[in-house]
Amino acid sequence: MKKHWRILLWTLWVIVAVLGVHGFASRLIEGHRHANYGSYIIWGLWVSAYIYFIGLSAGSFLLSSMIYVFGVKKLEKIGRLALFTAIITLCMALISIWFDLGQMFRAYRMVTSPNFGSMMAWMVWLYSLYTVIMVVELWMAMRADLCRWQSEPGVRGWVGRTLAFHRGPLPPEKERWCHHWLKVLAIVGVPLAIAFHGGVGALFSTLSARPFWHTPLMPILFLTGALVSGGGLMAFVVAAFYPHRNDEQRQMVAYIGRAVLGLLLFDVVLEWAEFSVPMWYGVGHEYDLLMRVLFGDFWWVFWIVHVGLGCLVPIYLLAFRGDKLWSVGLAGLLIAVTFMTVRLNIVIPGLLDPHLQGLQNAFSDHRLVFWYVPSFFEWQVTMFIVALGSALFYLGYRFLPLTANQTENSPVRH
Amino acid sequence: MKTNENTPSPPVKPESPEDFDRAAFIKAAAILAGAAAVGAVALVNGKRTKISNEPTGEATVRKLPPMETIPVDRHSDPLLRMQKELEIAMAKPVEQRHWMMVIDTRKCVGCHACTIACVAENKLPPGVVYRPVVTEEIGRFPNVALRFTPRPCMQCNAPPCTPVCPVKATWKRPDGIVAVDYDKCIGCGYCITACPYNARTRDAGEFYTEGTPALQPYEQEPNFEYGKHWKREGHKSPIGNARKCQFCLHRLEVGMLPECVTSCIGRATYFGDGNDPESLVSELAAKPNAIRLLEEKGTKPNVVYLI
Numbered sequence: 001m002k003k004h005w006r007i008l009l010w011t012l013w014v015i016v017a018v019l020g021v022h023g024f025a026s027r028l029i030e031g032h033r034h035a036n037y038g039s040y041i042i043w044g045l046w047v048s049a050y051i052y053f054i055g056l057s058a059g060s061f062l063l064s065s066m067i068y069v070f071g072v073k074k075l076e077k078i079g080r081l082a083l084f085t086a087i088i089t090l091c092m093a094l095i096s097i098w099f100d101l102g103q104m105f106r107a108y109r110m111v112t113s114p115n116f117g118s119m120m121a122w123m124v125w126l127y128s129l130y131t132v133i134m135v136v137e138l139w140m141a142m143r144a145d146l147c148r149w150q151s152e153p154g155v156r157g158w159v160g161r162t163l164a165f166h167r168g169p170l171p172p173e174k175e176r177w178c179h180h181w182l183k184v185l186a187i188v189g190v191p192l193a194i195a196f197h198g199g200v201g202a203l204f205s206t207l208s209a210r211p212f213w214h215t216p217l218m219p220i221l222f223l224t225g226a227l228v229s230g231g232g233l234m235a236f237v238v239a240a241f242y243p244h245r246n247d248e249q250r251q252m253v254a255y256i257g258r259a260v261l262g263l264l265l266f267d268v269v270l271e272w273a274e275f276s277v278p279m280w281y282g283v284g285h286e287y288d289l290l291m292r293v294l295f296g297d298f299w300w301v302f303w304i305v306h307v308g309l310g311c312l313v314p315i316y317l318l319a320f321r322g323d324k325l326w327s328v329g330l331a332g333l334l335i336a337v338t339f340m341t342v343r344l345n346i347v348i349p350g351l352l353d354p355h356l357q358g359l360q361n362a363f364s365d366h367r368l369v370f371w372y373v374p375s376f377f378e379w380q381v382t383m384f385i386v387a388l389g390s391a392l393f394y395l396g397y398r399f400l401p402l403t404a405n406q407t408e409n410s411p412v413r414h
Numbered sequence: 415m416k417t418n419e420n421t422p423s424p425p426v427k428p429e430s431p432e433d434f435d436r437a438a439f440i441k442a443a444a445i446l447a448g449a450a451a452v453g454a455v456a457l458v459n460g461k462r463t464k465i466s467n468e469p470t471g472e473a474t475v476r477k478l479p480p481m482e483t484i485p486v487d488r489h490s491d492p493l494l495r496m497q498k499e500l501e502i503a504m505a506k507p508v509e510q511r512h513w514m515m516v517i518d519t520r521k522c523v524g525c526h527a528c529t530i531a532c533v534a535e536n537k538l539p540p541g542v543v544y545r546p547v548v549t550e551e552i553g554r555f556p557n558v559a560l561r562f563t564p565r566p567c568m569q570c571n572a573p574p575c576t577p578v579c580p581v582k583a584t585w586k587r588p589d590g591i592v593a594v595d596y597d598k599c600i601g602c603g604y605c606i607t608a609c610p611y612n613a614r615t616r617d618a619g620e621f622y623t624e625g626t627p628a629l630q631p632y633e634q635e636p637n638f639e640y641g642k643h644w645k646r647e648g649h650k651s652p653i654g655n656a657r658k659c660q661f662c663l664h665r666l667e668v669g670m671l672p673e674c675v676t677s678c679i680g681r682a683t684y685f686g687d688g689n690d691p692e693s694l695v696s697e698l699a700a701k702p703n704a705i706r707l708l709e710e711k712g713t714k715p716n717v718v719y720l721i
Contacts, residue, residue: 106581115461121460188442367615
């Protein structure tokens, strides 16, 4: 990467990190006071960010399962990268939702006294299992390389000695054992990822009090969204971070790009159903809410960011420039980043309108309103999560054997 | 992981890639089937167990001082009658009472006295309100009329808010009140989204007199919700928790009517035991003009409106 680009990225990271740490400290010390969500619109930016990151995680994980379960040979070399991306985005999701809790240090109660009648308890348990499976899978996939690293000097040798749990080169039967169980776990992971991400959709759609969310399509929409956004992210990650600029990389990126294009088109169909069915005859509660999404104060979030930058531009790039590395990478990045607006447009409109008309006039209080724009503090906390996630990703990228058989040289600096 | 390493690798010694695949699939299927079975048991168990472990029976009987100085009958002032009925209801074990509220909207003048009395009684901070008076404007200016609908918690018989709680921090009591345990609530907000009446709010830890020369003592006094002593300071509960109307349970326990009932200037709010066929609320709830809010949601509210 060119030097000035590197300086620019580092500067950007430092700014985001400083603002983020300030937000993080403020969240710990002063709680929810500086947030703009209130008692009626109880979930805002952080919950949206949570379902966004967790979607990226489920999507990249399912992509990794294409390799480990379905044996797509073409993508073999990016399996670990996909798994690692899934782990990092999951961490980001969990931190995001943890900050949203009113009593964040009681989160352990989800483990000690769960109510398995609640969709939320299921979600927590399922993604805990999912985390364990992903970490073990990644370890098994890296183990042979970790053993190979042990004799090297510096951090890599240390990482190899600490994480391999084995001295010296890994004997073939152990490597085989690792591959075998990696496959078992990858197979187990597929229904688990579907269950838990569908479960996040179900967390919303099971609430009969919120007609905007209460649709059986929601879990399916969440899954498709996860595949699209996670696939987009992986297209970008492989285009930007794969250590060798060669034909193999171009082929992998083009392959992911085609899959993402198909998924994106399918997602558009689902979204059409989600909007057109409740809106067709122009009457009803949901119609009013959807009209606010399409033509309310934040119309540009839907039309410009989501439809324009998140659908039309990527569809053009993937369909007509699908063979070029940069265009697929850019399309993937656009899809992955703008998908946040889809998440915001699910969470917030669902809470916008009271069933009891006139409740908005009942009590004058800045937290008892049906209006929400995230405060700068909320953005700061999200910046903290992004800075932390990108730092963890960078560390892993530098100091873990994430791309297969990269024993010869140190990874290419980014 | 470690112990497995010592045993010879997979039991089915894979010969070809197909065998290797088959062995992996069989193991994965076994793990998944086991997990699904455990999950099914957890789900059924979770749906069947009652969360509440409230005491019931004789221990919950309250012997309140009898009202002897004033004779009370069916024709007495409603407040006196309700006070007498409260005494009778509290003499029964908790599971035999069923608290109900009846609000006569024709008598409500929209003074918001109940809202404010409730705020004072429960020391509610900004962003938390248990009983707002929903105010609708009907017609087009200048030909407008106002309609007022006080909205406490409906203490639903089929509450949508309790089954969603991931940590068993909210439940329906034997006397019909939907309670929250502030010490258990993690403040996730899921119950708040589940209530179609918006009857739950979250305490964001603010104070009305913040930013003035001094925090006023009335905001720092403890409240006595659920018969306990809650002082709002630092990050302690109920800060960060879901909060809601509980029909002033702590007052009922000591023989007082809910604060909104006693503070209503128009005698528009009635309260009592729905299990007592002689009570004022039972009488009123059976009137032909009685309705419940959002009945189509199937929540079976215990607050009845006379229209």
